[in-house]
Amino acid sequence: MKFNGYKRHDGSVGIRNKTLIIATDECCEGIVQNIAKASEEAVVLTNYMTCMLGGNEETYNQLVAVSKNPNVANVIIVAMGCGSIDPNTLKSDIGEGKSVEIIVAQKSKGTRNSIQEGQEILKRFRTEADAMAKEECDMSSLIVGIKCGGSDTSSGLAANPAVGEVSDRIIKQGGITIGGELFELIGCEESLSKRSSKEVSEKINRLIDNEKRRYSVEGVETETMSIGNGIGGLTTIEEKSLGALYKFGSENVVDVLEINHNGVDKPKKSGLYLSEATMLCGGANVNFASFGAQLILWTTASAGVSNPLVPVITVSGNESVINDDIDVDASGIINGKTTLNEVADNIIDKIEKTCNGEKTSIEGLGTVTLTLYQKDRRTESFLNIRNCK
Amino acid sequence: MKRFIYLDEKDNVATAIAKHAKNEVAKVYSVNNQLVEEIECTCEIWAYNKIATKDISEGDDIYKYGQIIGRAIKPIKKGELVHVHNVTSLTVNYPKEINDDIIRQMEIEV
Numbered sequence: 416m417k418f419n420g421y422k423r424h425d426g427s428v429g430i431r432n433k434t435l436i437i438a439t440d441e442c443c444e445g446i447v448q449n450i451a452k453a454s455e456e457a458v459v460l461t462n463y464m465t466c467m468l469g470g471n472e473e474t475y476n477q478l479v480a481v482s483k484n485p486n487v488a489n490v491i492i493v494a495m496g497c498g499s500i501d502p503n504t505l506k507s508d509i510g511e512g513k514s515v516e517i518i519v520a521q522k523s524k525g526t527r528n529s530i531q532e533g534q535e536i537l538k539r540f541r542t543e544a545d546a547m548a549k550e551e552c553d554m555s556s557l558i559v560g561i562k563c564g565g566s567d568t569s570s571g572l573a574a575n576p577a578v579g580e581v582s583d584r585i586i587k588q589g590g591i592t593i594g595g596e597l598f599e600l601i602g603c604e605e606s607l608s609k610r611s612s613k614e615v616s617e618k619i620n621r622l623i624d625n626e627k628r629r630y631s632v633e634g635v636e637t638e639t640m641s642i643g644n645g646i647g648g649l650t651t652i653e654e655k656s657l658g659a660l661y662k663f664g665s666e667n668v669v670d671v672l673e674i675n676h677n678g679v680d681k682p683k684k685s686g687l688y689l690s691e692a693t694m695l696c697g698g699a700n701v702n703f704a705s706f707g708a709q710l711i712l713w714t715t716a717s718a719g720v721s722n723p724l725v726p727v728i729t730v731s732g733n734e735s736v737i738n739d740d741i742d743v744d745a746s747g748i749i750n751g752k753t754t755l756n757e758v759a760d761n762i763i764d765k766i767e768k769t770c771n772g773e774k775t776s777i778e779g780l781g782t783v784t785l786t787l788y789q790k791d792r793r794t795e796s797f798l799n800i801r802n803c804k
Numbered sequence: 805m806k807r808f809i810y811l812d813e814k815d816n817v818a819t820a821i822a823k824h825a826k827n828e829v830a831k832v833y834s835v836n837n838q839l840v841e842e843i844e845c846t847c848e849i850w851a852y853n854k855i856a857t858k859d860i861s862e863g864d865d866i867y868k869y870g871q872i873i874g875r876a877i878k879p880i881k882k883g884e885l886v887h888v889h890n891v892t893s894l895t896v897n898y899p900k901e902i903n904d905d906i907i908r909q910m911e912i913e914v
Contacts, residue, residue, distance in 0.1 A: 568852040571869070572809055572819060576835060602895050606871050640898055645906035648819065648852035650866075650886065651893035654873040661869055749821055751807060754836040 416588070416763065418770035419549035420556060420709075421488070424512030428556040429485035430709045430770045432547060433458045433724060434540045436491045436533070437478055439505065440466035440498040446518075446526055447493050450533030454541050455779070458487075458723045460701070462787055466498030470792045472676035475500060477787055480679040480705035482509040486724055488544035489514040491536055493529065496521030514543060555589030557770070558682060559710050560703030560725070561662050562595060564696055565717030568647050571658025573732025573748040573758070574714035580759040581712065581766075582664035582687060591682045593672065593706055594663040595692025595699060598626040602656040607689075611668040618671045618803050619689060628798045629790075662714055663687055672706055675802050676792055679705045696720045698788030700727075710769060712762070715741075721777045726769050729776060730762060742776045808832040808855060810840050812870030817854040817886045819868070824849045830883070832857060846883040850910060854886040866891055889914050 421429035434454065438447040438461040451457035460481055465471050482490045482505075490509060494502040496519045506515045516536045523529040561578060563570055582592040600607070600623060608616040640652055649655045669686035672679075682688050692702035700722035703711055711727045713720060719729040719740030731737060732745035743761050747753030769775055790800075808818040810832050818832045824845045832840045832855075841857070849855055854868065860880040865872045874891040884890075888903050889912050897903065907914060 568819075572811070576811065576869075602893070605894070640902075642902050642905055642909075645888060645898060645902065646850070646909060648850065648854060648887070650854070650888055650891050651874040652896055653871070653893060654868060657869050657871045657873060660871075748835055749809065751833060751837050756836060 416554050416767045416770075417551055418553075418767060420552045420770065421485070421547055422550045422552070423485050425483070427485035427707060428550075428552045428709070429488070430772075431486040431724070431726065432456070432488045432544045433486055434489050434491065434537055434544060435460060435482055435487045435724070436493065436537070437482070437505075438462060439478065439492060439494045439500040439502055442466065442495050443493045443520060446520060446529050446533065449530040450491065450493070450537055453534040453537045456541060456544065457537055460787070462500070464787060464789050464791075466495065466500065468499045471789060472792070473674060474787050474789045475505070476676070476679050477674065477701060477705045478505060479508045480707075481701060481724070482513070482515075484704045484707055484709075484724065486704075486709055487513065488547060489540045490516075491533060491540065492517045493533065494519050514540060516540075553588065554585055555685065557585060557590040557710065557766075558706065558708045559585055559590065559592045559712055559766075560595070560692065560699070560706070560708040561592055561712050562692070562699050562703075563659060563662060563714040564720060565715045566659065567716040567733060568649070568658075569716050569732040569746070569749060570714050571661060573745040573755075574716075574730045575658060575662035577732075577743075577745045577748065577755055577758040577762060578662040578712050578714050578730055579664035580755060581762045582662070583666055584759065584763060586664070586666050586686055589685045591685055591688065592663070593682065593688045593690050593692070593703065593708060595690045595702060596659070596694040597623050597689065597691065598630060599659050599694060600656055600689075601627070602652040603660045606653075606657060606660065607668060610666075615668055615670055619668070621801065621803060622671055622673070622691060625800050628800060662712075663689075671803075673803060674702060674705065675790065677802065681707055693788045695786070695788055697722070697786030700725055701787055710766065719777045721775065721780065723779070726775045726778050728762065728765050728769060730758075740776050806831065810834055810857065811868060814870045815867045816856060816858045816860055816864075817866060817868050818857050820849050820851055820853050820855065823851050824855075830855055843883050846881060847885050847913060848911070849885050856880045856882050856884050856886050858882055860886075885912065887912065
């Protein structure tokens with residue numbers, strides 16, 4: 416597979432060439448949304464959590480990491496001027512190699528002036544981005560996030576195994592795939608331990624345990640299985656979780672990427688990674704972007720999910736929900752009209768087209784907001800969460 | 805199309821795509837659409853539930869997706885339904901009342 420991508424200074428390759436507009440403070444949301452109206456290639460990322468740094472370092476680290484994503488050509492940072500997230504520190508942490516401009520609303524004499532100033536920078540940045548040349552690249556430049564949402568039994572039979580086969584093929588060609596949703600891997604610990612080193616296996620177990628702590632309250636059982644699951648044929652939690660695990664293919668797990676106050680881990684070599692990417696849709700998009708993913712594969716039995724920065728290819732095996740949200744129809748695996756390998760071929764074909772600029776089914780439409788899902792250090796401390804490093 | 809899907813060579817179960825009646829013949833296909841074998845259903849099997857493709861002894865692991873999804877708590881004959889009445893999780897089971905309710909609603913003969 417070959418595609419023409421945007422080579423960045425750090426060697427990474429973008430398949431999109433966006434201008435990221437960051438609101439470091441939640442009160443700047445109106446300003447950044449208005450600036451973004453000046454270009455369809457602008458992507459807004461607002462820190463809805465807070466305007467303070469203390470305790471919220473994880474959010475700050477994600478702002479830095481998303482800015483470094485290869486699909487981002489340049490960055491505009493907007494701060495109100497009274498918060499404790501310093502836009503200059505953010506700019507210097509994003510580092511050399513990308514144009515970054517800062518607008519401080521209080522220094523720009525208010526909202527209207529800030530919007531005008533921002534739109535002027537945005538126009539200049541779009542001219543800069545449009546002049547960036549593309550170079551021929553292959554699968555070894557790809558980092559692909561893998562996620563499911565709105566799953567049913569068809570997911571474990573069709574869409575997940577097809578995406579799992581694609582994950583294996585991407586890795587065989589030197590690429591990287593990243594899974595997340597550790598909470599949904601309860602019951603897969605033993606299976607995963609056979610596919611990872613002792614050290615990685617311990618890390619997986621600890622991070623799954625952290626998720627149990629986050630989603631359980633003393634005296635209330637963690638909800639894992641419902642009567643509907645049982646009548647739908649799911650006999651055990653292992654069967655349910657392993658069906659979800661299927662979408663990560665059969666390769667060994669290289670490492671688990673963490674996101675916390677210390678930083679955001681990056682995949683270093685070809686292979687399959689697990690990660691702390693959340694099971695929440697908008698949040699997972701940002702998490703994958705912060706790991707450097709240029710593309711997301713999404714298996715579903717409901718409608719599609721999209722975001723404006725990292726294109727999402729939606730795969731479904733449920734005949735009754737195939738509509739124009741779905742990029743690749745995997746239902747033939749169930750009804751016998753196609754084979755798993757044919758569906759995997761179709762997904763690879765769609766990846767190639769998407770990398771070459773073709774929009775995915777709902778790219779640019781009905782996009783979810785990029786949500787910064789945060790593990791607040793105060794809450795984490797209360798829950799006795801232990802990070803791995 | 806009435807069929808079962810068999811996901812991995814290690815598996816000792818296949819998944820029903822549609823409801824099958826007792827004594828109906830289960831056509832078991834691989835994910836690459838090859839007919840693997842035909843088995844007589846020895847009981848009713850609802851859509852997305854599992855049939856034993858081999859004789860399974862008490863204490864044997866149950867394989868689906870090529871992975872262990874549970875352990876047999878009684879002998880299971882080829883052609884039988886494989887579900888909560890004859891399989892236990894290796895980690896955590898449904899709470900007993902939900903387990904009983906599944907068996908009751910699906911009219912599983914225990």
